Amino acid sequence: MSLEIKAVIFDVDGLLLDTESLYLQVDQSLVNDYSKEPRKITSRERKLYVGTTQQHSMKVIIEEFGLPLTIEEAIEIRAERLQKVFPTCKEMPGARKLVEHLFKNKIPIATATSSSRRDMELKLQNHQWIYDSMGKNMVCGDDITNHKPNPEIFLLAASKLNIDPQYCLVFEDSINGIKAGINAGMNTIHVPSGEDQRDTSLKSSEMIDSIEDFVPEKYTLLPYEKNLN
Incomplete structure (x- = not known):
């Protein structure tokens, strides 16, 4: 793996924006409203679907909680609820x-997110800084066939930037995302969005608790300017 970094690729959900709490809130509402025996979604269950497609996520929730819904019905109900809360999401510490x-x-x-472009527009309503810096290099779930942990999304992002994958640094919060970055042959920074997304067996370049802990010069990037005030 090269340590000379020429480009950086960011996941969005749970990494740049605090959306994971919104997903959990809505997923829990589905369980509460449709399960015959509703209970709290556990870390083990979240680990089964966080960072995957919505089809897989709903399949897991339906099977784990016995929801009397088809995958398509669950996706539609979930989407309606998520679209109401997405504009309220906040930026993660240190991201901007x-x-x-x-x-x-x-x-x-660039960004490389499994979210659809439509959902991204809702999430970014109050985050113009992401559009300003990466709007032209935004890869979404609609743009790919194979989802994380397949490396396709990161390879497409690197192609947009015209940078060889070995010189790219990926920031990810999910286990599947880190696997995708590693599979793409990229350097990876794991910033787990929760204990269920922490896996020390993954061969990421580094694991940190927050983007605030990232030291750019460790990866041949210019250091932050010091505040002299």
Whole structure:
């Protein structure tokens, strides 16, 4: 693996934006409303579907909780509920600082998210900084055939940036996302969005608790400017 970083690729959900809590809120509402024996979604169950497609996510929830819904019905109900809360999502600590630092220093950057472009538009309503810095290099779930942990989404992002994968640094919060980055032959920073997404057996370049803990110069990137005030 190369340590000379020429481009950075970001996941969005749970990494740049705090949307995972919104997904959990809506998924729990499905269980509460449709399960004959509703209970709290556990970390084990979340680990089965976080970072995957909505089809797989709903398949897991339907099977685990015995919901009397088809996958298509569950997706439709979930989508309606999510679209109401997506515009309320907040940025993750340190995310904007890092993105704007890289953009200012002309480091090629992109997003690679499993979310649909329609959902991304809702999530980014109050986050113009993401559009300003990466709007032209945004890869969404609609753009690919094979989803994480398949590397297709990261390879497409690298292609958009015209950078060889070995010189790319991926930021991911999910286990499936980190696997996808590794499978793409990229350097990876794992920032787990929860204990259920923490796996020390993964061969990521580094695991940190928050983007705020990232040190750019460790990866041949320019350091943050020091505040002299």
